[in-house]
Amino acid sequence: MALHFYNTLSHKLEAFAPLDDDKVRMYSCGPTVYNYVHIGNLRAFTFQDILRRYLHHCGYELYHVMNVTDVDDKIIRDSVKAGKSIGEFTAEFRKAFEEDAATLRLEPPERVTPATEHIGDMIDLISRLAEKGHTYESKGSTYFRIASFPGYGKLSNLDVSGIKAGARVEQDEYEKDELRDFALWKASKPGEPAWDSPFGPGRPGWHIECSAMAMKYLGESFDIHTGGVDLVFPHHENEIAQSEGATGKPFARFWLHAEHLLVDNQKMSKSVGNFYTLRDLLDKGFSAAAIRYLLASVPYRKQLNFTFDGLKAAQTSIERLRNFQRRLEEGGLPEGANPAITELAETARKNFIAGMDDDLNTAQALGAVFEFIRDVNTKMDAGEFQAGNVAEANQVLDLFESIFDVLKTEQSGQVSAEEIEGLIAERLAARKARNFARSDAIRDDLKARAVILEDTPQGTRWKYGA
């Protein structure tokens, strides 16, 4: 099976191929930088990262653009509260986001685009829409008239013709001809940041940001647009209306949406007390690798139920992978190459790729890797794994690592390798003298300093770890 994705737009699984032969143009809705991102946000960003890496694996060059929303109602509200300009306020959280992304080993997109640096592009796009009769003005704000765009609702499969004023909608502070219409340009209120425009002073609506920036960098039609499921409506629906309304051409061809993360089977919320940022989890002692593994291990279209037990299981799973990797490095293997291993490695890689090709089925891909590890461990115990098999076993791990990226250990450790080797020698002498009290004391002391010793037939080996 070649690469397939579930396309929200067509509501089915489709074979993927980019418009250009070997280059994929992709847009992702990035963070609104008014706070630290939480693990739910990071689930979506981890999905994008897995997608990026797998597209690379498939041989595609990538041009991936992600926006940063650095002006909106919440930012204005919270920056005032913090007594900072929105520039100062958002710079802080943008930096925090980039740090968090780096901690989780999320590859940076080729271009990250802050909304405030593209106001002119948004104004141009609104003007284009105005020329085509898709807009109207009311009390200084400019709106998109949904009735002017017949395809509206095709992404979300939602019939919005019947939207009526309800508990939430009636509180809308803007006056629109129809409730379902949305703001392209919001009139500024006194004290709010504003830009001059042909429609009067104001600021862009949220939706127009993404249309303007996506088309500026990726062209009027491009390959993939990603985001969380909650963005399907209205945000992505509105992006389509704005973009296709202006150009008359298809906007994004594939729409991929990440399901939400739940915590203890509930939606994360501050009031329930199950709201976590990456920093919260790191402070609790969990490793970034374990968090990344957990977020990546559940296929992106399935709700991910986040629990601390799950996080611990992720950590243990990574240890299993790392132990296998170390075992491959040890040497002392018989000469030759066992063809049975070659076959196992081929099967593992084939199954891994088959899983990823199937709409990024990471659970299936992981299954292929673990099955391989178990089989190879068994062969090693039986002495049937030979020196000539190391490279192909490493190829399986390399394939895994190119997507999951969790094997590298984070801390170099507080104890130097020289000191550890010295203590191992001392412990060996103690063991030879059957002074087990001393040998165990050395092992325990090192363990307390995050160094783990393991005795093998080839001698004592060590690793940094909990």
Add this chain to the structure above:
RNA sequence: GGCGCGGUAGCCAAGUGGUAAGGCAGAGGUCUGCAAAACCUUUAUUCGUGGGUUCGAUUCCCACCCGCGCCUCCA
């Protein structure tokens, strides 16, 4: 109410019209001075419930129950 996603062992989770991957946890064992690592055995007669189609359904169809999301703040 409309539109979606899902309900598989203690937990996470894959999957298929032909009789249940994988990970974690648990139990027993091998190895070890003891550990650790690794391996072996074991843990779902069963895939939300009830019908239907079929030689055969967890997998297809229908109905129902439950969970979660969206229906203009939201990854």
